Amino acid sequence: MSKEEFFVDMTCEGCSGAVNRVLSRLEGVQYEIDLPNKKVVIQSENHTADQLLETLKKTGKEARHLCTK
Template sequence: MSERTYKFDVKMTCGGCSGAITRALNKAKDNKEVSSFDVSLEKQEVVVKSGLGYEDILEKIKKTGKEVRSGVTVE
């Protein structure tokens, strides 16, 4: 399975918001589901590199309770 990069516009209002997403994606990284990610509170952006599909990554972010406003596959 080839890796893809996904970019999500996520509503984050504080460090707690970005921290929740970071913890969720760190867990996925530990499980080898995600190879790398970047959470930017300033840009309201989450970039994830993974072999999983778009919907799988979207679900992991949504489980944190944060609003995902949009998302695209970069590669």
């Protein structure tokens, strides 16, 4: 299971809450939200980096894929 790291332009708890809401709807994902550094690390066996990025963009925040770990 690879880890995908994303930048998400989060500025407050409300922003990280929006990220939590969209990711919690996905089956088979584990994630960590790093609000101070505006990063989200996601582990998933069922979703590609592109699918995860599209999900993150549903928050209305700027999001981009940084790397695969």
